[in-house]
Amino acid sequence: MGNQNSKSQQAAEQLLRDGRVALEWISKYLARAPELPVLSHVKPGDVFASLPSRAPSAPEPVETILKDLDDKILPGITHWQSPNFFAYFPGNSSPASVVGDLLSSGLGVQGMLWVTSPACTELEMRMLDWLVEMLDLPKHFLSTSSGGGVIQDSASSANLCAVLAGRERATQFGSNENGCDQRLTAYTSAQAHSSMEKAIKVAGIGRRNLRVIEVDEQFRMKPAALARAIQEDKAAGRVPCFVGATVGTTSTMSIDPLPEIGTICREHNVWLHVDAAMAGTAALCEELRSIHNGLELADSYCFDCHKWMFTNFDCTCFYVRDRKELTETLTITPEYLRNVASATGAVVDFRDWHIPLGRRFRALKLWLVIRSYGVEGLRAMVRRHIELTNQFVGWLRADSRFEIVAPVSLNLVCFRLKGPDSGSEVLMQKLNSSGKMFLSHTKLNGRFAIRMCIGQTYTEEEHIRAAWQEIQQHATEPAMAAG
């Protein structure tokens, strides 16, 4: 076992000792998270000011650092792992995921090329293939087909890669070579995630060339409006290159009609990307798979295991129908990265599937999560969240002070107090200030709506019941509280 006093040996011992202390800290944290005020109420600059302005010269023991974690950092934490977290989308973790991430940190490999750790690439290929079957995604997303999947850090980054591949398809790699063709146009709905617009800007297509397609009364992209926009652009000499559709929008979890949108994209040979960041996980359950109807027409697709699939950030699964369209868009091979395995084409080099070169062994946490829960276990958790959401909807419907302002889809409810927006705004402020829950909001048809998303790993009936009681109680006198 080598030199007993080597640096490797010393590190092994230190990690075991300090790691145990940290594990105990986290374990205690998770146990008390339900009691902590969900939304941090520190003032801007408080945490910064509490930390020394200079780094220490000499080593400090982990116990000292953990004490500062308790005293200085924890008050500034908004507790995403609290079962009372209902804001935005969940940013889930799970014991299996933390263990998987720990193993990844410990192995500390770089998966930029196949050769830099073949298992990092091939476990990822296998996990992404597992997910194709688990969610019943189109078979051309399998690594054994023309396409394949890759783990990216976020749906934002995946959306950008999709935009780039669409840009290059439309210009036959001319934008990569000569600069972005300014005749290019792209399309997404008014309810799409902001990362679509960001990607269009980053890719050099230009915000002005992004057509924001109107939505119907259920907040879904209108296919006829899309077709019209594409036709008008083509008639004007523009070059449509990308359509970004959404399965589960951020504001209301609405689902764009993929069959119609896909048919239009096929007709015009425009890249269709489907962003199912949060909702995709629902397809674990057979009865919910209709969310993906029409997905077989898409050129690329992404969903986030780090939202609703109990896998801590980052873990976006990004799939393409034809891997060559993606890799030829993003590849660059300098001499110092050349190697026999890559040169033969027998292997996948994931650095050509995204922006960064370096990459962490993220498939490990997915492996741990899927095996630790089993597919049935994951399904049961998703189904339970949807049951809880329906229960909450029932309570809302029974209370005439409230109205639900968008069709309830999966695990998200958009509601408000009847009357002026200020009532709902004040209600949300009071609830978030109470520390007992954290909710976020959106605007729908110009009006304020509270979003309640029920998908946190540890949320149980008692938490939504307590939340509902709190909501009812604070709703009683909104006008007074607003004063």
Add this chain to the structure above:
Amino acid sequence: MGNQNSKSQQAAEQLLRDGRVALEWISKYLARAPELPVLSHVKPGDVFASLPSRAPSAPEPVETILKDLDDKILPGITHWQSPNFFAYFPGNSSPASVVGDLLSSGLGVQGMLWVTSPACTELEMRMLDWLVEMLDLPKHFLSTSSGGGVIQDSASSANLCAVLAGRERATQFGSNENGCDQRLTAYTSAQAHSSMEKAIKVAGIGRRNLRVIEVDEQFRMKPAALARAIQEDKAAGRVPCFVGATVGTTSTMSIDPLPEIGTICREHNVWLHVDAAMAGTAALCEELRSIHNGLELADSYCFDCHKWMFTNFDCTCFYVRDRKELTETLTITPEYLRNVASATGAVVDFRDWHIPLGRRFRALKLWLVIRSYGVEGLRAMVRRHIELTNQFVGWLRADSRFEIVAPVSLNLVCFRLKGPDSGSEVLMQKLNSSGKMFLSHTKLNGRFAIRMCIGQTYTEEEHIRAAWQEIQQHATEPAMAAG
């Protein structure tokens, strides 16, 4: 402490139990890493084929998974944490960093906005400020000045953000709005990292508009050639927008002359970005800070703590002189992300500092690393690596069969066997096949060169001594071995 049978409580217990098992696995792994063959020798597809084609339905215990980790994954690992890893650049980890990452996984927060966990943003600001002092970087990179720093996943991504900011400065945000101006031009040296070219393509500037500036005999960008290229482009009606300089190139660790390059950029108001991905860490040591001479003229700068600063991937520190130029390039604020703290402008929202929206609490691992080693401890480790490199150089120089083919800078040596390239190629193959070390290569002036980078966290004199013996032994009969 809440419900003893709650999901949170169960998770706390499971994490403690399974986490300990995983910690023991990692600890044993680190202890035996020095004895493992550094470069994996599995065949393409071996690992993939060894894994079941379908996900399990039912849960499996962590012990079963760890057995598969040993049997199926480990043979496919190239051991970046082995003290015998000398390829590419180090991808370092350390016990403190693993513990920091573990805490981050456990807290599981999203730092996209200040409000989503103020401590995640403010600890990051403090850590990046600490590093400004630790490396003696220009004071305008401090968060308390006009600029500031942010953690990104990789230098590739940081380089892209710098390109985008340069693009928008040159076009007064017109490229974001209208699509990339095709008159734009960018500049980097023939020795710059491939991510520069990738960024130019992603940003829609176009590879053809990237001027690859020639280098001198020491592989440094020639300022006169840069000035000439910019002048010629301007004369031709082009719009120079970005210069990417390198402190520590990938091939030879050469350092571009920043004072001259910076003066040229100032004269033409062109964004100057400095990529010090690997080398930056050296500036911990006062006697090595000349690598950053001229950095005060740069608009942005990045270096990777995940290379030589003992912090596991990902942890690129990206600094800008004027944060507004960056955030106005990348910002987007949909309703569902609006909040009082952001609206007042009193806080930093790091989602506007990079491509992804979601972000992990990466400052924690930096906090753990810096405090656990102390600044003096980090300095001592860097100095030791440089001493070991000099020792290795001495051995090479004393053996007339070898030649050193680039100036030795910091912790990288480029060398080859005298005679035809095939000798060195075969030598490297044999060394990598031996399992006793892992080296990589580059080409310099068209000729093959072996790169030996000495910077792995656990590398000691015994490892470079053993490596040198192996190199000498295999060098004896290169011609025969080639047959």
